[in-house]
Amino acid sequence: MKVVTGVVGNDIHVVANRLIDLSLQARGFEVFNLGVNTYLEEFFDAAVETGAEVLLISSLNGEAEGWGREVKLLKARYKNLDELIMMIGGNLTVGSGNAEDIVPKYKGYGFDLVCHQVDLNTGLDQLEEFIAQRKTQ
Amino acid sequence: MKVVTGVVGNDIHVVANRLIDLSLQARGFEVFNLGVNTYLEEFFDAAVETGAEVLLISSLNGEAEGWGREVKLLKARYKNLDELIMMIGGNLTVGSGNAEDIVPKYKGYGFDLVCHQVDLNTGLDQLEEFIAQRKTQ
Amino acid sequence: MSLLQEEREIILSNEYVDTFDFAEVEEFVKNASKDLFISHHFKNANKMLVQPRGGFPTYEKQFALYEFFEKANVDVLPLTIDSNTRLNDYATSEKMLRLSEENDVDMLNGYPLVNHGYRTTRKMITHFNKPVSLRHGTPDARLLIEQAIASGIFEIEGGPITYLLPYSKNFPLDKAFLYWKYVERVCANYSELNEPINRESFGPLTATLVPPSITIVIQLLEMLLSLQEGVKSFSVSFSQQGSMVQDIVTGAVIKKLAKHYAQEIGCGDAAIHLVYHQWMGAFPTNREYADQLINMSTVIASMVGADKIITKTCEEAIGIPTKEANAKTVANTQYTLRILNGLPSVVDEEEEEILTLEVKAIMEAVFNDSADTLWRKVFNSIKNGIIDVPFSPHIINHNEMITIRDAGKNIRIINRGNVPIPERCYDFEKSKCDLSKDTTSIVNDIVHDIGIMQ
């Protein structure tokens, strides 16, 4: 299964991104890693080009907050992305915040899976479960 | 010049006492060190026996507060102690306190020199000055 | 009935003890959880054990302290005894305990174990199910340690030298030796029932410029006096000295020689452990600095390779620490031990050789004393200054040895007094110091050397 991943915005903290790449590969995914400093359009373009089924975005300095609102609008401009599984994780707010507020907000932006300060492996387990459920539906 | 010294009460913290002994000797005094755990009577007895001109008492856990009041009364029972120079130093209160309150109190008890949390050398310099002044009077 | 048992019965028929049930206590020790035995943890843990200090008068406060320590992930709990109990004045401790309970103020500086009794105390100890170490400072601890073991406290600190020379002005030393002989034998007997009871010596002594040779000799002698009576698990200890390399060398020599002398008396089967005390001398009043000092002590303990570390708190220079400050040190120490990795192995051959020679020379002089038993030899050696502890307040101590710090802050002997420091070692020690100074400067240096951590 193909996954597009990367760190959104002007964030250059790459460590989590590298770990995600390795972990996805170890779990058998085919990974297209756009790296740090990636803009939203670039993510969607890559999803279209590669025909990926999953888009996994990281944000580590909370910048995602700024991009989140535009997700639905932008995605609507692309065809064939209706089935794309959208996931976001890392530190999803500037400063500190709690998951109860953050998760519904990002679900509202159009993300299927929202992992605020969730450990990587836990997050990827959730992703695999989600995929399995989709398949059985 | 002869000095009697020691730590008053049930206090066994001996470090300062040893330093005082060494410092007095280095300054040319003849030292009679009664050590830690010494009661007020023992100090006066020793002063009489040795014919010391100075009595230098330490207290490190503030116990002196308890003994202080009895000094005048006790000293009055001895003959020939009128000229004895009385000095006390260390930590002169239980817990924390400030010199402005403590010094006058101990002077009232009959001490000529009161050194609350005063460095040893500074204290001994004061003692030597005091002795010199006495001599010129 | 054996002589020891007769003595035990007399001691335990004390008006402050309500019927000591020997058979029940024996049964309890026999079936006690292995987790209560520090000797068991020493065997199985692959990390340095962390133990704080602490004792409060009431059961409730002590319990609350233990809860704090448990949350901080403590390895060994302390039980520090109040000073009336230490002087066997159970009447006063009884009175003060009642006052503490009624008025919610602490009228004692520790836990009055005899007054609480073993039936009550055992509930607390078994509840937490962690090893507990008894810290007291009692010359006549016979009643106290019976109660302790009956409560489930399977480590007893102290010894006839280390609990006397730093803590007392004139308690008779020979009496202390005999009282401690009782303690050793009771510990040895109980050790046969389950895991061994651990005995620990108090290496810090006066915590003031004690040279490593004196510390080690006293540790070895208390170890031998204990093993002789059948104790099977013993901890030697020392406290941070001010120079990292001197601590490392001291650790290496004490480990090597403890094994050596234990074997010499045919007790090579006993387990010997090394305990390191965080800095025991004059502390900085600044709490932040105190925390730095404490962290540094932990790093050095790791370099030394100690089996257990005993902690201080950032309130040391201020007063008896709060349970919060105390638990904080425990958590911090555990964290530090966890993240400190890749320790180099450090060996300083010259320093090790000198220190080994010194210790062996003093030990030989003690053994050569004409008395018939080891404890009498040791007693005589203290009396005649073969063993001399700087800054001991005890009248029997010689007080002729003078030590100062060299440029690396190592403690050096510049006047050996009557201690048989071999000529070569003495020259070495003195060569490290500037002895051309006048007496006043040397006294100033000593004052400075005592306050190096401030």
Next chain:
Amino acid sequence: MSLLQEEREIILSNEYVDTFDFAEVEEFVKNASKDLFISHHFKNANKMLVQPRGGFPTYEKQFALYEFFEKANVDVLPLTIDSNTRLNDYATSEKMLRLSEENDVDMLNGYPLVNHGYRTTRKMITHFNKPVSLRHGTPDARLLIEQAIASGIFEIEGGPITYLLPYSKNFPLDKAFLYWKYVERVCANYSELNEPINRESFGPLTATLVPPSITIVIQLLEMLLSLQEGVKSFSVSFSQQGSMVQDIVTGAVIKKLAKHYAQEIGCGDAAIHLVYHQWMGAFPTNREYADQLINMSTVIASMVGADKIITKTCEEAIGIPTKEANAKTVANTQYTLRILNGLPSVVDEEEEEILTLEVKAIMEAVFNDSADTLWRKVFNSIKNGIIDVPFSPHIINHNEMITIRDAGKNIRIINRGNVPIPERCYDFEKSKCDLSKDTTSIVNDIVHDIGIMQ
């Protein structure tokens, strides 16, 4: 007029600079107090210099920060530049500076030096009369460092590799080399007027599992590129790696090889210093733990024998530190350096030999590149993966090297990619690790290895 001077005039006739008076600046540097030069302190101090990090937008806040640092007995002051200035976007930094001044909120994450200008900034620097270190992260720092030196800032951090590979995704590396060549030459020229200007490389790189061989090679190359242009005082640096012994070995090898390679290019007269960064990787969120980590870093820096230490704060995992937390670290670090004595000298010959071989092999491969100048050789070596920085976000970086920690938490290379690690060394590195694990376990180990201080 020289080519360089022509370039300088063009760069300094920027709309955000109000008339740069070359002659006045030259006169200022010539007569500047020696105390402002860190190179002077390196020569004369007999202690490790302590330098925090920190930059605020307004003059007043920066001044207040310096007052805090001064009270904490700082040795070297930092001036951290905001990120707009780093990207040469002076218009935005101007706007944000005005907003910060008007609203008393910090709208910039550092001090916008170009907007404040050298005339204003110099007042602050000369007022405190302590050496200041410029921390930026700017690929094109030409205008910035002219302003810095004119302000009295006589240490410039960074370099074409270390300020790019960890900090940028796609800034062209060849441009960076040329911009930094300018910086080196300006520093070299000013160095002739008074004490030398010190250049410092940024050894921590990505602070994430970078093996010491890669760190050292990059330090040496930036040093050579700098000395080649005439710089006479240079600091190589690295950050705490997670294993005490690996840090000590890294320190020994970098010191030895820096001297060696400086001599090779005929620059043996330059003064080379060693800087140690307290842990730069993922920090614990618990402030108490962060303080322990910081203290331990200081102890290790002493074991390494660093000439300067750059500090972190207990708020690292939380956000930009307050001036209180920042000054606290400085005071604590100074205290720790004061009380840490009797350091053993530690040598691990095998590790030193392996690391030396690795560094020399990579250096040789770089020198053997067919390009005509050193900077082009280095550029090519990065492009073709002879130099490969783990976790660099830059697109030019190869990202084929894989490293993990062994049992002692030493960073080991388990996949060398295109880096010419000699066979013997590669075998040694791999022999320290358990490579029988499956990929998932290894990934889990890497995640764990990155978080070892948490």
